[in-house]
Structures are given as C-alpha cells and as structure tokens.
Amino acid sequence: MTRYLTAASLVALVAGGGAAFAQETLTIGAVGPKTGPLAGGAAVTYWPNVQLWAHDVNEAGGIQVGDTSYMVEIIEYDDQTNPGQTIQAVQRLATQDEADFILPPYSTGLNLAAAPIYDRFGYPQVTSTANTGNVDELSDQFPNLYVTLGAASGMVGGLIDVMTELREAGEIDNTVAMVNVADAFGIELAEEARPLFEEAGFEIVYDSSYPLGTQDLSPVIQGASDANPSSFVAFSYPPDTFALTEQAIIEELDVGVFYTAVATAFPAYGERFGPAANGVMGIGGVNADDAGFQDYVARHLEVTGQAPDSWASPMVYSTFQIYQQAIEGAGSIDRAEVSEYIANNSFDTLIGPIEWDENNNNPAYWTVGQWQDGTYRGIASTGREGEVDPIVKQGWGE
Amino acid sequence: MKGMDTKSLGLAGLVLLVAAGLPLVSDAYLLSIGVTIAMYTCLATSWALFSGPTHYISLATAAFFGIGTYTTGIGIEHLPYWMLLPIAGVLGAVVAALVGVATLRLSGVYFVIFTLGLAELIRQIITWGQNVSGAKGIYVLTSITEEHIYWQLLGLAALVFLGGFLIWRSRLGFAVRILGDDEDVARHAGIHTARVKVLLFMIPGAVAAITGAMLAPRYVYVEPSIAFTPMLSFQVVIMALLGGTGRLWGPVVGVIPFTLLWEAISGTFPNQTTLLLGLSFLVIVYLLPRGFVGLIEGGRARMRAGGAMA
Incomplete structure (x- = not known):
C-alpha cells in the first residue's frame, strides 16, 4: 500500500494537537492501471494527479468539515488494466480498507466495470477519463455516476x-x-x-x-x-x-x-x-493563459517531477477537487450527504465552473x-x- | 468401484452445496473473490479435460471467452439473457470444432501457436466489423447481480465436473486415455484419434464461451481489449498446471490458492504485483513440479505406507 502523508501534513498533525480544530484522517481509495496496456496513459494523466491532489489538500491543512480538518490518506491499487481486477480492488477498498471515498478509476471500460460497485456502496463516481455516448441510459442505472470529459x-x-x-x-x-x-x-x-x-x-x-x-x-x-x-x-x-x-x-x-x-x-x-x-x-x-492552470503546471512539475498533459490531466484534477468541495460543502463525510451535494451543486474547479445537465454530464468541455x-x-x-x-x-x- | 463413485459424487455435491451458501454468509468482498474462483474453476477444469489427457496445450481460452462475452453484449438487446448462454456455448463449440479439424491432426506445437493466434484473430475480426459498421462500445446494462453471476458460474462448474466424471467412464474417456499414452497405439486399436480430439476440444470451447457470456453483465462495458485479453489464456494454464491435470479435481486445488495468493499480493504490494506473481510462480514450479495433486497424493501414499508399517 502506498500512503501519502507528506511532511507538511505530519507537521500539521503534530501542531494540530494544540490548535482549536480537531484532526482526523480521511481514507481515499484510488484504483488504476500501473501495468497492462493502459499503464502508459495512466502514468501521464492519472497517478500524478492522485499524488498532487493529496499533497495539495494536506499542505493546505486538510479538508475542512465543520470544526474538524481531515487529512487525506491515499490507498492505491493496480488493476492491471483488467476490469475483473478493478472490480475486486474497488470491493477491497469498500469493505476491507473501509475507504471513505474512492476516486474514479481510469478509462471508459474500467470506470463502467466498477460503476455497479460504486453504486451499491453509495460512493459518488465523478469520472474524468470516461468518454461515453450513452449517458442517459447510464445515468438511469447509476445515479451517482458523473461524466466530465465530454462526448x-x-x-x-x-x-x-x-x-x-x-x-x-x-x-x-x-x-x-x-x-x-x-x-x-x-x-x-x-x-x-x-x-x-x-x-x-x-x-x-x-x-x-x-x-x-x-x-x-x-x-x-x-x-x-x-x-x-x-x-x-x-x-x-x-x-x-x-x-x-x-x-x-x-x-x-x-x-x-x-x-x-x-x-x-x-x-x-x-x-x-x-x-x-x-x-x-x-x-x-x-x-x-489561465493563471490557475499555470500554477497547476508548476506544482505538478514540482511534486511529481513531470508536466501534466493539456487536456485530461487538468480534468482529472478538477474531478478530485469536486470531491473535496462536496465534502466541505455538505459539511459531512457521510457518503449519502456528499452524493446529494454533488448532484445539486456546481463546482469551481481548475478548468473552470462545472455544472451538471439532466444526465449528470458536464456539458462544457x-x-x-x-x-x-x-x-x-x-x-x-x-x-x-x-x-x-x-x-x-x-x-x-x- | 461403484461404491467409490457414489461416495465421490456425494462428496462433490456436498462441496457444491457449501459453496452455494457463500453469498448468504459473506460480504461483497469475499463474494467478488468467490466469483473469480468460480470463473477460473470452470475455465481451468474444462481446459484440463482436454489438455490433461491429450497433452495439447491450448491457449485459446481467451478466444472462446471473448466469443461468449460478445454473444451477450450483442444479443442482450434482442434476446432474453437465458437464451444467450446456450447460444454462446454452441458458438464456442463450433469454433473449437473448426479449429480442431484444422489443427489437431498436426503435432502439438502447431496447435499451441494456432490457439495463441486465435484470440487475436477473432479480436481483429470483431474490430474490423465495428470499423465497417461503425458500431460503438457495447453496454450490457442488466439487473444481474454478483450473487446471480456467482451461482450461475457454480452451476456451470457442477456441469463441467459431472461431464468430466461421465466422460472419464465412457468409451470416449477410455479412448482419450489410450490416445494420451500413445497415439500410434490408439490408432492401431481402431480409435479415430482426430475425431476424439476434436470432440473433446469442443468442451473447453463451449465452457469458456458460456463463462464469458455469464461475465459480460459484470463488466457492463464490452470492448475487444477487455474481452480478448491474452493474459486470461495463460492464467488458466498456470492455474490448471499448478493444481495438476491428472485428476478431475486437480485444477480447482490450483485455482483456489492461486486466486488467494494473487489477491493477497495485489492488496499488499500494488506496485510490484506482476513481479511478485512471477517470482511466486517460479517458486511453485520448483517446489511442486507435479502440482498440488502430486503433493496431496504423495502425502497420502506416505500416510498409507506409515500406516502399514505401524
């Protein structure tokens, strides 16, 4: 298991003992290819953003829920670009690791294979690398599935x-x-x-x-x-x-x-x-030319040692931001309340505002x-x- | 002999009953491992029915599995789900028969190479079909749950065991055993060797296709790279050999520890999974050259010998 607790967050954890805010840890799962045909794409677009997002959240003092600030701890699994493994890894995160939230998997096929599991355990699934022309049927079947990358x-x-x-x-x-x-x-x-x-x-x-x-x-x-x-x-x-x-x-x-x-x-x-x-x-x-994007590129380079791509990378990061904003906005780490918040709100992200259409689809991309x-x-x-x-x-x- | 048959059938029925109760007592995580075990039990046991006695290593599992997955993927729009399973089985058996007729007269090595290419060939045909027709990715949206898939796979596994049990005691089974020992002897004894091999090869073809058809609803989205992954063929061979192909129950004692080991490694070392799997496979081959069957039977023989001395 790879867990990111940066030096900054450790300092914050220690210092937090004296502060008025309570410090907790939020377990966040991430499943994607580290081996297999899609490992190359995931190494550019997906995994660096997981690392960067966890770093950014913890450095900023965690996710604020009322008086409590939650540091995020990431548990990563390799699905070997195999939907059977994606399913098993998401199950493992949900039941064995008892992850509070699970970031979306990578690619259309692996996201859709995992969708029934996210659905059953009530995890919101805000996808960033799934590209589907079938959103209306999918949103009927999986009400917590969101598509941001476009059609x-x-x-x-x-x-x-x-x-x-x-x-x-x-x-x-x-x-x-x-x-x-x-x-x-x-x-x-x-x-x-x-x-x-x-x-x-x-x-x-x-x-x-x-x-x-x-x-x-x-x-x-x-x-x-x-x-x-x-x-x-x-x-x-x-x-x-x-x-x-x-x-x-x-x-x-x-x-x-x-x-x-x-x-x-x-x-x-x-x-x-x-x-x-x-x-x-x-x-x-x-x-x-957006200052926010340029800052993101600089942080990406500094934290992960490589530059992001100029399409899906910022989208992946933006969906991670949605999780953070929804938890803070809902004022709760309860998945049902956070899902409810995601469904009914728009989000101010790295790529700009994200609002949902009637099929939980981001129409502006x-x-x-x-x-x-x-x-x-x-x-x-x-x-x-x-x-x-x-x-x-x-x-x-x- | 008759008494022993009844005993082993009864024992198998009891194991099946216990296995069928898993979804009632386990959580979703154990169930998903159960699905994996049931799936590989079907694939590896049917694989060993053919490859065990004939010593032809088939790498075509992924091809048949993909045929089944696409049967459900394409057919679910038009036909009730339950009809798709036998259709997949028939398609798998027909393709296996065609491949068998074309290659099983040749010596083993040509067969291995051909079966390895088969998955890629069918995958390219489907891709070509999609490219020509402009069909998009296929969605299999059903209300079939993990429990349903598990029970279906278990039922299929029971059929495979029963089929294997009956074949072993039939004229076909007898012919296959002779053929496996010495093909020339079999031919001189009047056995139509090519026909026997083709008939037997149709079993893993049909079973793998039905398994693929059952799993399509679990994947929700079907695309060639998912349906025809060559890894599947190799895993089935590894698991069956790990268990041992000399006994009907051999592959399943390979499937269970291998799946659990795989799960333990992917859960604990997500960044080194493939490497560690390779290493553990080397260790297994080195320590257990005859598979678990060899280990178990060796232990039994020693116990008997010990008992006789005492």
Missing part, C-alpha cells in the same frame, strides 16, 4: 467548426483526408465525423483506417498525400499520433490543417517535434487545441473560457 460528437463538432472558420477565411479549401485507428474511440470519432463533414460542405477525398498497434504508417500518409487534401484529420491513439506526425514530416505532407487526436496534448509531443509541431491541432485543450509557439492552447470548446484563434499550418520546416 465524441462534441469533439468532432468543435473540429469541424474550426475548419469551417478557416475555410471561410480562405485559408483552406473543402478537401479533407480522414483516417482513424480501428479501435473503440477512433471508430466512434470517425463515425461521428463522416456525416458532419458532409453537412458542413467538406469533401472527404481520402478515408481509411489502420489497426491498433500498426507500426508502419507511411502507406497511410502516402495515401492521404496522393489525394492532395487541404486538411488532414487522424482520429488516432498515443502511439500512432506520434508515428503519423513523424511520417508527415518525412513526407512533407502539405496541408493547412493537420489534426491528430489522443496524445497531441501530451507535453512529450511538443518536446519530440519542437517547432515542427507548430500549428498541429489535437483533441481536447486547456486555457493555457474543451474539444480542440493547437500547438502555437511551443504551447498547446485550447482553440474550441463547448463553453469554456479562453479559446484562442486557430492558425493555419505552415509546413514542417525549422
């Missing part, structure tokens, strides 16, 4: 709005090459995109997919290049996002819009491609971002502040 339709809609804007400004024409990774989210995005492109007056001149784990993507880029499109859109996953960009640089793919999906917002992307990344668009974004002069900035959202204007891609040169 594929919004992600694609944002991209097409940006492209329409550039087309109307005369920067690009209406030809698009579109490719997708043949796996769940890649398929869903492509499926949403086809009719929407058509509706917006775009012509898909190249439409192709490749299997998950494809090493050599040069045929994909060559095929797209031969169709001579004005825009290139790839609904891709982390390894192929990098591989497609690499190949586009080699082939000097000449397009006004170059878009790759998951992992474009990773700091590693900017480090790897440097100035060549300038103008690349990607899925999700953040208000990079970042949809598209872009690398601009070494920084990944949000350029489109469904109601977030701080969108900047998109720029047109000007080659891959130095």
